[in-house]
Amino acid sequence: MGQAVFTGFFGAAAIWFGVVVFRTSSMVRSALALLFSQAAIGAMFLAMETEFLGVLQLMMMATEMAIMAIFMVMYMMDPGGLGGMDMTHQKRASLVAGALGAVAALVVALLAGWGPVATRVPAATAQVHDLGIEIMERSMLIFETAGVTILTAMIAATAIAIRRRR
Amino acid sequence: MSVVLVLAALLAGTYVVAVLEGWASTGRLRPAGPLVSGLALLGRESLVPRKPDRIFFEVAPPLLLVAAVLAAAVLPLAPGLIVTDLATGALFVNASFAYVMVAVLMAGWGPDGAYAMVGGFRFLGQLVAYSMLVVMPITAVAMRAESLLTTEVVTSQVSLWNALYQPLGFALFFLAAMAIAFLPPFDLPIAPGELAEGVLAEYTGWRLGVMRFGRALLVLTLALAVTVFYLGGWFGPVLPPWAWTALKTLAVAAVMLSVGRYVPRLREADVLAWGWKYGIPLALVNIFYVGVVLLVAM
Numbered sequence: 001m002g003q004a005v006f007t008g009f010f011g012a013a014a015i016w017f018g019v020v021v022f023r024t025s026s027m028v029r030s031a032l033a034l035l036f037s038q039a040a041i042g043a044m045f046l047a048m049e050t051e052f053l054g055v056l057q058l059m060m061m062a063t064e065m066a067i068m069a070i071f072m073v074m075y076m077m078d079p080g081g082l083g084g085m086d087m088t089h090q091k092r093a094s095l096v097a098g099a100l101g102a103v104a105a106l107v108v109a110l111l112a113g114w115g116p117v118a119t120r121v122p123a124a125t126a127q128v129h130d131l132g133i134e135i136m137e138r139s140m141l142i143f144e145t146a147g148v149t150i151l152t153a154m155i156a157a158t159a160i161a162i163r164r165r166r
Numbered sequence: 167m168s169v170v171l172v173l174a175a176l177l178a179g180t181y182v183v184a185v186l187e188g189w190a191s192t193g194r195l196r197p198a199g200p201l202v203s204g205l206a207l208l209g210r211e212s213l214v215p216r217k218p219d220r221i222f223f224e225v226a227p228p229l230l231l232v233a234a235v236l237a238a239a240v241l242p243l244a245p246g247l248i249v250t251d252l253a254t255g256a257l258f259v260n261a262s263f264a265y266v267m268v269a270v271l272m273a274g275w276g277p278d279g280a281y282a283m284v285g286g287f288r289f290l291g292q293l294v295a296y297s298m299l300v301v302m303p304i305t306a307v308a309m310r311a312e313s314l315l316t317t318e319v320v321t322s323q324v325s326l327w328n329a330l331y332q333p334l335g336f337a338l339f340f341l342a343a344m345a346i347a348f349l350p351p352f353d354l355p356i357a358p359g360e361l362a363e364g365v366l367a368e369y370t371g372w373r374l375g376v377m378r379f380g381r382a383l384l385v386l387t388l389a390l391a392v393t394v395f396y397l398g399g400w401f402g403p404v405l406p407p408w409a410w411t412a413l414k415t416l417a418v419a420a421v422m423l424s425v426g427r428y429v430p431r432l433r434e435a436d437v438l439a440w441g442w443k444y445g446i447p448l449a450l451v452n453i454f455y456v457g458v459v460l461l462v463a464m
Contacts, residue, residue: 028275029219035268055254059261066267066293073287124253128314 006047014040022087027072030087035065051124052131172249176238176383179412183389183419184382190423200382204375212371215277223276227373230269230380236262238387242317244400244407255316256308259391260301263346266384267293270348270355270365273377277368285364289355291434292345295441296352299342302449303335306456307395320399329396331459334452336396338445343388343422345437347381350426354434389419 017037021030038061045054088094122130135143184200196202214223237259239249252258267289274286308314310331311322329336345352356364369377393399393414400407402414 026219028271029222032222032268032272051252052254052257055252055258055261059257059264062261062264062268063293063297066264066271066290069271070290070294125313125315128253 003047003049007044010040010043010047014038014044024087025085027085028069031065031069031072034068035061038065049121049124050127052128168247169249171247172238172243175243175408175412176235176386179386179390179415180379180383182416183386183423184378186416186420187382187385187423190420190427204379207375207378208372210371212369212373215279215368217278218368219276219278221276222272223368224373226269226273226276227369227376227380229272230266231376231383233262233265233269234380234384234387236265238383238390240316241387241390241394242320242399243390243411245317247408248317251315251317254314256304256311256314256319256395259316260304263300263388264293264297266346269380273365273369274355279368281362281367282365285355285357285361285367288357288361288434289348289365292348292352292354292437295438295445296342296345299338299441299445299449300346302446302453303332303339303342304395306332306335306449306453309453309456309460316394320394320401323398324401327396327398332396332452332456334448334455336392338449338452339395340392340418340422341445343392344425347385347388347422349385349422351429351432352437353426353431354437357431360431385419385422386415389415389422392418 014037017033017040020033021037024030024033039058042054042057042061045051045057121127181200185195185197188199189195214220240252240255240258242248242251270289271286274282274284274289276282307319307328310328311319313319313322323331348355354364355361356366361367366374366377390411393411397414397418399414400411402410405413
């Protein structure tokens with residue numbers, strides 16, 4: 001019961017901060033609201049006793065949002081983001097896309113066969129061990145492919161960004 | 167019970183760190199210094215700047231404090247003397263240090279002041295330089311311990327400290343730890359003399375007191391992390407385990423605080439360039455080296 005309450009609470013917090021992302025007029029507030037939205041998802045993982053995923057989410061999102069904030073500040077018209085700006089654009093298209101996304105997520109959540117609910121969870125140390133084995137054995141190809149794809153994208157982005165030497 | 171003991175130890179350690187910082191920066195040893203200046207800060211008015219981002223301005227000082235305390239919660243002071251021995255302890259330490267950046271960025275943005283904002287964004291850039299040098303050396307430490315439990319990390323060093331087993335990782339982590347706590351020569355977000363205390367510039371009174379306390383506690387926690395990950399934690403002859411942890415932690419903190427006296431402040435661009443061009447390749451070499459040594463030892 002307590003677990004459900006906490007999961008729901010952090011879920012609501014994640015949605016609320018997600019709303020704040022678009023309601024604010026400051027890039028920095030928007031980035032930090034997104035960070036707290038993602039951190040709330042990390043807290044949901046912790047409430048659901050998946051310790052490794054929760055801590056990883058909390059750690060990665062802080063760093064990732066920082067890097068995102070740097071790029072946002074770099075590409076903004078006003079230095080440092082001191083001027084206010086609207087966080088929304090293409091409002092009608094986004095409304096439709098958002099509504100469709102929400103419906104799709106609800107349909108999946110309600111109609112998917114989730115199987116029996118787990119009543120016992122392996123200990124946290126066992127989870128870390130099992131996850132490591134999973135990543136290094138069965139799912140190794142998936143993770144390696146994803147890693148190489150991201151690396152390629154990073155190199156390509158850098159190559160595009162570098163000004164050609166004359 | 168151990169929670170109370172750990173908190174008391176952290177409080178005492180923070181005080182000693184504050185004394186050491188005063189000694190390192192002014193050259194005069196004043197044992198009552200932090201107490202006097204702390205009481206003075208409490209007595210002064212805590213001004214709120216005009217048109218602040220009130221939430222960020224108020225949240226930043228406690229968040230800095232909480233980030234440091236959370237990291238300390240998973241680091242053992244002695245066998246059994248730990249708040250919570252998380253199965254993901256080594257990762258959790260890194261996660262809580264990431265929120266130091268969030269606190270500093272908030273402190274920079276919140277007051278709506280130019281110096282503070284420049285300081286906050288500088289620290290954001292600094293994070294890009296140091297964050298990989300925190301997580302990659304910890305990876306190599308966890309590889310040797312074959313666990314993310316911080317107590318396992320300590321017991322894996324019973325025969326040989328990690329500082330000697332993987333000196334490269336030790337050096338990188340030590341420098342990255344100094345960058346997290348923005349100690350000189352990495353004190354870009356506050357940069358006294360150039361940025362007029364930067365992120366701390368707009369804080370006064372008790373809020374500045376909380377900020378300074380959080381910074382000192384952060385230095386202590388980072389020194390404790392260096393001790394646990396690289397200096398064999400509580401291991402040592404004759405003295406009880408907690409005394410060894412305390413001695414090593416304070417020694418590491420003293421070194422961290424005194425380096426800045428002899429090195430000029432680095433430029434932001436240099437920190438970033440060196441972090442990525444030399445730091446990350448060296449950290450990868452360290453992981454590879456530790457992996458080879460572990461395989462050979464098997």
